[in-house]
Amino acid sequence: MKPKVAFFDFAGCEGDQLQVANLEERLLDLLEIVEIVNFREVISQKSDDYDIAFVEGSIATDHDAERLEEIRGNADILVALGSCAAIGGINSIRNSQDPEKVEERVYGEDADKVEAWDKAKAADAIVDVDHYIYGCPIDKDEFIHVVESLVQGKEPNIPTYPVCVECKMNENVCVFARNGGDKSISSAKREVQVPGSQEVEQGPFCLGPVTRAGCDAKCINEGTTCWGCRGLVDNPNQNAHKKVLDKYGLTVEEVLNKYNLYFGWQQEERKDE
Amino acid sequence: MKVIDKSDFDVFVDNLIANDDREVVGVQEKDSKFAFETLQSADDLRLDYDVTILPPKKYFMPQRETLIEYNLDEGETTPVNRVVPRIILGIHPYDLVAIEQMDKVFEDTHEDPHYLEKRRKSVLVGVNMENVSDKSFAKTMGTATTDSGYDIMLTDIGDMYTIEVGSSKGSALLDKAGSAIDDVGPEEIKKVKQFKEELSEKFRTDPKFDPFELPSLLKEYYGKDQFWEKNSEDCLSCGTCNLVCPTCYCFDVQDINDISLSEGERMRTWDGCMLEAFAEVAGDENFREEKAARYRHRYMRKGRYMYNRFGDIACVGCGRCSEQCLPDIADPVDIFNQMKEGTS
Numbered sequence: 001m002k003p004k005v006a007f008f009d010f011a012g013c014e015g016d017q018l019q020v021a022n023l024e025e026r027l028l029d030l031l032e033i034v035e036i037v038n039f040r041e042v043i044s045q046k047s048d049d050y051d052i053a054f055v056e057g058s059i060a061t062d063h064d065a066e067r068l069e070e071i072r073g074n075a076d077i078l079v080a081l082g083s084c085a086a087i088g089g090i091n092s093i094r095n096s097q098d099p100e101k102v103e104e105r106v107y108g109e110d111a112d113k114v115e116a117w118d119k120a121k122a123a124d125a126i127v128d129v130d131h132y133i134y135g136c137p138i139d140k141d142e143f144i145h146v147v148e149s150l151v152q153g154k155e156p157n158i159p160t161y162p163v164c165v166e167c168k169m170n171e172n173v174c175v176f177a178r179n180g181g182d183k184s185i186s187s188a189k190r191e192v193q194v195p196g197s198q199e200v201e202q203g204p205f206c207l208g209p210v211t212r213a214g215c216d217a218k219c220i221n222e223g224t225t226c227w228g229c230r231g232l233v234d235n236p237n238q239n240a241h242k243k244v245l246d247k248y249g250l251t252v253e254e255v256l257n258k259y260n261l262y263f264g265w266q267q268e269e270r271k272d273e
Numbered sequence: 274m275k276v277i278d279k280s281d282f283d284v285f286v287d288n289l290i291a292n293d294d295r296e297v298v299g300v301q302e303k304d305s306k307f308a309f310e311t312l313q314s315a316d317d318l319r320l321d322y323d324v325t326i327l328p329p330k331k332y333f334m335p336q337r338e339t340l341i342e343y344n345l346d347e348g349e350t351t352p353v354n355r356v357v358p359r360i361i362l363g364i365h366p367y368d369l370v371a372i373e374q375m376d377k378v379f380e381d382t383h384e385d386p387h388y389l390e391k392r393r394k395s396v397l398v399g400v401n402m403e404n405v406s407d408k409s410f411a412k413t414m415g416t417a418t419t420d421s422g423y424d425i426m427l428t429d430i431g432d433m434y435t436i437e438v439g440s441s442k443g444s445a446l447l448d449k450a451g452s453a454i455d456d457v458g459p460e461e462i463k464k465v466k467q468f469k470e471e472l473s474e475k476f477r478t479d480p481k482f483d484p485f486e487l488p489s490l491l492k493e494y495y496g497k498d499q500f501w502e503k504n505s506e507d508c509l510s511c512g513t514c515n516l517v518c519p520t521c522y523c524f525d526v527q528d529i530n531d532i533s534l535s536e537g538e539r540m541r542t543w544d545g546c547m548l549e550a551f552a553e554v555a556g557d558e559n560f561r562e563e564k565a566a567r568y569r570h571r572y573m574r575k576g577r578y579m580y581n582r583f584g585d586i587a588c589v590g591c592g593r594c595s596e597q598c599l600p601d602i603a604d605p606v607d608i609f610n611q612m613k614e615g616t617s
Binding site for chain 1: 293296303304306308317326327331335338492506507508509510511512513516517527529530533534542545548549550564599600
């Protein structure tokens with residue numbers, strides 16, 4: 001019998017489920033090996049009878065937590081789908097800010113009606129998570145790999161090494177070496193145009209050296225930089241990475257800003273260790 | 274030794290691109306760096322490069338390679354060896370030495386058809402270094418020039434290249450240049466000699482060790498844990514030093530199933546001993562869990578283990594690891610100098 005699969009979403013943009021929907025004809029191949037019983041982006045059917053639950057989004061309210069616990073109770077296997085569920089994601093940018101100000105900024109006069117926690121959390125802050133699919137959004141091939149592995153009872157193979165590995169294999173010019181950059185410019189700050197925008201960054205920066213690979217270094221292949229969307233590797237050498245960023249002219253504040261985009265929740269967890 | 278005018282050489286290369294069945298690849302500019310890539314025109318060839326991002330090993334041992342295809346329903350496996358015969362233009366002497374070392378590895382104990390077939394169907398066109406990367410210490414390692422490993426070897430002596438023939442494959446390639454090839458004269462031989470003398474002045478002068486001291490120095494330093502811990506403190510475990518190394522050949526093998534679960538392929542991909550999971554085995558054991566142990570292993574491998582097995586120091590002094598390491602902790606000269614000076 002085919003395993004029953006369900007998708008659920010919490011605080012997030014549902015972009016990861018959209019990636020699954022975007023599998024298009026491969027979605028039909030997927031249906032050969034699993035039965036989908038809950039997937040609001042694609043079907044109207046709903047069921048509480050499922051084997052594998054994919055949860056997307058950060059957990060940010062009591063109601064979220066209750067719902068997630070219920071899903072955990074129903075599912076044999078629970079998979080965090082995408083960065084918000086797996087590592088807290090961009091919702092946790094606010095974790096380091098004053099919660100009242102954040103609510104006021106977003107909801108204005110209705111701020112009192114919001115019952116969100118002060119911090120957005122990853123799914124494993126509430127329940128046991130069996131597997132993680134990282135990325136903002138997730139990589140479609142990696143999603144298929146995870147499903148295919150789970151159906152066969154295999155451990156999915158998710159890289160534990162940083163993005164640099166895939167970037168080197170693709171023979172990209174290192175972000176830090178672009179435009180003739182070399183280490184001798186350390187004292188002089190360089191301004192780097194953000195591709196496709198008018199924004200200018202103090203640069204260069206790249207979070208690839210501490211970010212989990214598995215994306216094939218897509219962003220760097222396309223000429224931009226790694227923003228860390230797949231989260232920190234298990235044992236990131238952040239001290240060494242900060243020294244590198246400092247050498248290339250980023251201030252401590254700039255480095256923290258970069259880290260906060262995706263690493264907010266993971267950094268808090270690491271502090272507690 | 275032969276000679277060819279540079280303009281004739283360009284015609285020769287363009288003819289190869291247009292008419293030879295083999296793929297013509299050569300060194301080209303990539304942003305401010307250089308890389309071996311498929312050549313569209315002789316104009317794109319940069320034989321004056323200093324060093325490429327990746328060594329040419331990628332042509333014999335691709336980053337990702339299918340070894341077999343299988344069908345689980347039928348229980349069938351089909352060996353796969355996708356060989357693209359190539360003419361590779363512009364290999365520096367240190368990379369030629371590295372390829373000779375790799376040949377030994379892939380012929381030893383178990384012949385590796387995936388590497389060897391690609392290797393045998395390739396023609397290696399070497400070029401002596403005109404420009405030297407800041408980090409290169411090929412002179413120290415004895416690889417600034419070489420008398421072997423190439424099918425033909427070029428030296429830029431102004432408006433012409435001199436050509437040394439290293440094999441019948443090389444001589445057959447030269448036949449395609451026809452009458453453009455001329456015999457060398459005494460004047461040109463003098464220029465090659467002068468070229469090599471000038472080259473010898475272009476390398477960094479800080480190495481204080483002799484390559485033949487490395488096996489014994491490394492043996493002495495194996496147990497000095499603090500030395501390795503101190504030097505590896507800023508290691509990002511990103512594997513860059515492995516991946517860009519012309520003598521690193523470790524790989525990982527994975528079975529990748531198709532979504533149908535009936536078909537799949539066995540893939541091998543580059544791996545590296547600096548990556549955390551490299552020495553991880555079943556039962557959650559990891560033989561080199563700490564970065565210091567991994568960092569030490571790389572040096573042991575380069576300067577001692579490979580020497581014990583094949584008689585080669587497996588560092589050719591290209592300087593790629595040192596140039597591309599972001600925290601700047603991968604310079605073999607720094608480590609070997611420290612050992613020579615007795616730093617603990």
